Amino acid sequence: MQPDPRSVLRSVFGYDSFRGMQEDVIGHVIGGGDALVIMPTGGGKSLCYQIPGLVRPGVAVVVSPLIALMQDQVEALKQLGVKAAALNSTLDRFEQQEVERQMRAGEIDLVYIAPERLMGESCLANLAHVDLALFAIDEAHCVSQWGHDFRPEYLQLRALHDRFPHVPRIALTATADGPTRKEIVERLALQDGRQFIAGFDRPNIRYHVRAKTNAKAQLLDFIKREHAGDSGIVYCMSRAKVEETAQWLSGEGFTALPYHAGLPKEVRFENQDRFLKEEGLIVCATIAFGMGIDKPDVRFVAHLDLPKSLEAYYQETGRAGRDGLPSNAWMVFGMQDVARLHQMIDGSEAGEEQKRIERRKVDALLAYAETAKCRRQVLLEYFGDSCEPCGNCDSCLDPPETYDATEVVRKALSAVYRTGQRFGAAHVVDVLLGNATEKVKQFGHDSTTTFGIGTEFNKEQWRTVFRQLVAYGLVRSDAEAHGALVLTDRCRPVLRGEETVILRKDRGKGERRADRKARPQLTDPADDKLFQALRGKRMELARAQGVPPYVIFHDATLMAIARARPMDLDELADIEGVGASKLARYGEDIIQVVVDES
Structure with missing residues (x-):
């Protein structure tokens, strides 16, 4: 007789009731059905396969992409009294053979395996002699070739459907827009399975985005003001910047460690292990520091550079507040970030179709960064979800002023055109302000009709205007021309006076201090x-x-x-x-x- 899922929830995990769609998903999988589950980080995805794995007879096989994540989850399950194990490269041959024997003997409830090991012929041959409860494919967005975290070995997992047709499969992820969900279903042969989409909102996370003025000073102010003594992650675009930032934060009195793919394996392991086991430690990282983080008390995630897409941003910020307590997602960005991302796309070996998709993703990210709307609304709309203005982002807590910028925009577009669409924002701003720099004089731009017509704004205000023009698609940053601003067809109605443009005003360098901090507090x-x-x-x-x-x-x-x-x-x-x-x-x-x- 199968145990009751609710009794397992209480006795093993210590909770009295399921959340959201958990009970529906668990019942469907226990009944033998396939499923695709989209559930936000911290929403309880793991229970959707762990409880069926404990209720259904046999061994539940969990596909997990990273060793660190496997070890973390296995240890957490052992603390709960669950018989769990992992099959990965940290085990010697005899240890692997013992885990495989325990699987055949039914002495394990859940086993975590990397996809490349799982699809090896010896592992599949062993599974043929195991009573299997289910296959859980965690981080299923890794199957998407156009996603931000593609893992080629995930493409092989479709074979599980052919070799074990009667074993239910559940694919889970927190990050998948409509096209990615379709790709997961097709590549994993889940057409006959049910889709459970629980929404993407993480209401405990507060979103802040600011223009990059002095990134280090801005970061230092943010951490000291909001998160002194807290664990956090600081994402940077380059390995050199990761190491420089970690060293600088250490000099400012914080415990900060670097993490990127260029570090020796043992250093990466030691730094990650310290982050998991110590409190109040900050990791400065590239995206290499990603899915292996199951730490629930990360109180902030900071971006010193733009990530590659809104999917990547959502995934990375989702590492904050997995325990459901208040946390911060904080980011600064500048035009140079946009130019660098376009340069990376154009310099890649991807096909033109994939490059076009990636450029569109960058545009969506920039539109999010520059929006005057509730940030949570913009973020959720990207994933096909929705919400009311959240009251827990900088746009809601400190609403930006907007203004009719049509004439200002026409001046900016004219200056781009009169300078030949061959220069970046800094040069065009100099022309608008009437700054007769050597470069301006060299190209004769001090004699154009747009020289000095923009003195009503200062340099930072003009930079805000140009970032928004790129975000709204009126101009684009040409990576091949070192970030030169180029007019698009969308600017024509504006130049002809047929379209009004509303922009937000620059917030300035100060950060408004919210009435309540985004961190857990006990009032007594x-x-x-x-x-x-x-x-x-x-x-x-x-x-x-x-x-x-x-x-x-x-x-x-x-x-x-x-x-x-x-x-x-x-x-x-x-x-x-x-x-x-x-x-x-x-x-x-x-x-x-x-x-x-x-």
Whole structure:
């Protein structure tokens, strides 16, 4: 007789009720159906295959792209009393053979395997002798060849449908727009499966975007003001900038480590391991530091450069606040970022169709960065979702002023045209301001009709105008001409006076301080004191086992304990996130801390 999913949810994971679509997905998969699940990070995707894996007879095979992610999830499941294992290159031959034997003997509930290992003939031959509960394909967007995280080995996973036709398959991701969802279905042969799209909103994340003036000073102000002592990730476009930023933050008194593909493997592993196991550590990284991060208490994600697309931005910012507590997604950007992205696209070996798609993705990202609307609305609309103005982004908390910029825009477009569409924004701004620089005089642009016609704005204000013109598609930044601004056909009605243009005003260099910070807070000082004591005990227990603190208890669970102040094991068992295994392992220690602090 199969166990009841709700009893598994309570006894193993410590929760009383499912969230959103979880129960529908779990019931469908337990019944043997295939599924594609789109659910935001922190929305509980893992339970959608873990509970069916525990309820259905046999071994649940989870396809996971990164070793670090596998190890993290396996350790978290073991803490819950679940029999879990991983098959990857960190095991020697004898350890691998033992895991395979346990699979055949039905001694494991869930096993995590990388796609390239799973599709190897020896692994498939072993699976033929295993009673299989299901296949879960995590990070399923990796199958998309035009996505931001393509993994070629994911394309082979379609063969699971042919070799094991009666084993249900569930593909899961937090990042997939309409075309990517269609591609996942086709490439994984999920046409007969159900699609569960739970929405993309992460309401606990606050979005901030600012023009890049002095990126380091802006970042330092943000961290000191909002996130002193918090764990965070700072994304940079280049490896050199990653290392430079980590070194600079360390000099400013923070614990900061670099992470990128060019570092030795052992250094990457050590830095990632420290980030997972220590609190208050900042990692400066390229996108190489990605899906392997399951750390729930990342309180901020900062971008010092534009990512490649809104999908990448959503995926990377989604690493903040996986525990559902308030967190920040903060970004600064400039025109040079746009030019660099276009240069990378044009210099790639991709076909013209793929380049066109990637340029369109950059345009969508820039439109998001420059919008005067609620950022969450723009972000969700890109994924085919929607919401009311959120009240938790910079546009909502500090609404930008807008103005009729038609004449200003016509001046800007005319200056681009009169200078031959061969120069970047800096040169065109000099012409508009009447700055007779050597370069302006060299090309005779001090004698054009647009020289000095824009003195009503300063340099930064004109830069804001040109960023918005690129975002709205009135001009484009030509990568082959080193970022030269070129007029598009869309500017013609504006130049002819047939179309009005509304732009937002420059916010200036200051950042408005919101009334409430985007970080978890306990309003009662006594509760906060207990919370800090519980965190100290959690760190002590984690160090003794060599595991990340959050696999013992999430911050959200410790905050609930601090508020409820349970005085015995029965009361502690009622707290969300405290399952039977953790109650038995850590209950006495937790109760002792509560008693000592009460």
